[in-house]
Amino acid sequence: MKTYIVIPTHNEERFIAKTLNSLVSQTLMPKKIVVVNDNSTDNTCAIVKDFIHQYNFISLVHTNASRDHMPGSKVINAFYKGYATLDKDYDIICKFDADLIFPKDYLEKITTSFKKDGSLGMVGGFCYIQKDQNWVLENLTNKDHIRGALKAYRKACFENINGLKPAMGWDTIDELLAQYHNWTIKTESQLQVKHLKPTGNSYTPKARYKQGEAFYSMRYGFWITLIASIKLALLKKQPVLVIDYLTGYFKAKRKKHTFLVSETEGKFIRNLRWKKMKQKIF
Template sequence: MNIYIVIPAHNEADAIGKTLDSLVKQTHLPKKVIVVNDNSTDNTAEIVSQYTNKHSWIELVNNTSSNKHIPGAKIINAFYKGYEQLDEAYDIICKYDADLVFPNNYLQTLIKHYKADDRLGLVAGHCYIEKNGEWVRESLTGKDHIRGALKAYRKACFLEIGKLKRSMGWDTIDELLAIYYNWSFKTDDSLKVKHLKPTGKNYVKDSKHLHGKSLYILRFGFLLSFISSAKLAYKKRSFRLFKDYITGYLIAWLKKEPFLIDKDQGKFIRKFRWKNILKKIF
């Protein structure tokens, strides 16, 4: 199976070399890797060039965008800048962050899972961050959720869900739409990926309302958005974040921001999320 990987990278000079080292050492090498240097002001491009000179399957693409580190559209726009350089000969397409260190058998294990189940649309390991000298699972979300940092899609699933949405929340809507179209997804506990920078560490203040906005445009409705915001803010131990999330939702509602999904998809997603909430309660 051909694996294509796109890595958006904004000022990742201290991490991108470690990420590429771990991909070069894979027991099953990717067919293509494109690193999108997304308006970096450090020497990210120079470091990537050292790898493109040694490995023909690694390519550098430069992109001009905002110099702010904002989640959502900026990252996905950079992903598409790389994706547009690819041909259609892939079986698996991956969007990976530029600060990950993969175990050597990572890609080979993904292929094993895909070959075992024709309806498996997404599969990944888990992100681990370093705390007090130990690597622990980054637990901002449940273990069954595939983090936005390490998404890998079967081609047919990727195309059927409409690829990736240019909005914060894209890494939730992809899984929900996969379920909507009768695809499954899987996380493998044995695949421990080192995440060198905890999620959100460098996000600027401009992004504080984006989570709430994403819940609105994904048609969660206010009550589900309230619960989701409270849960995430609790995990981050910040009531201020909860206020920011709800404010973002209300701003999007007042502005009547356009939805990312249609009414039927929204109805399905709300029903699915309520089912999971009630299952956990009872």
């Protein structure tokens, strides 16, 4: 199976070399890697160009977006700038962050999983962050969810869900829609990926209401939004975020923001969310 990788980057000079080194050292090599320079003002491009001189399957494209690290739209728009340069002769398409160190067998293991199970639409490992000289599981990790930092899709699944939504919550919507289209999702706990920059570290205050807006756009409804808001705020150890999330939800509802899923998909998503919550309780 052929694997293509797109890596959006913005001022990642501290990490991008480590990420690329881990990918060019895989036991099963990717066929293509596209790094998307999104308005970087540091040495990110120069570092990537050094890799391009050594590896002919790596390329670099440029885009200019907001300097703010706004979650959702910025990174997916950058992803599509890279994706547009690729042909469609792939079996697996990956959207990876530029601050990860992958184990050497990462691509081999996820490819094996796709080969073994034809119903598998998405697969990924777990993110670990460094604390006191030790690598520990990042607290936002959920065993049923693949982090947005390391998404890998079977081509047919990626096409079924119509790709990635350029909005906050894209990395939840993709999994919900995959299940709507009868694809399964698998997390590989043994694949421990080092996450060098913990999630959300560079988000600006402008993003404070985005999560609540995302819950609205996914047609969660109030009660699922409330439960999801409390859970996420507690995981981030910032209970006050519940207020921001709910404020964002009601702002989106008042302004009648565009939904990211259809009514039928929304009903499926709500039923699926309630089902999983009941399973965890009982």
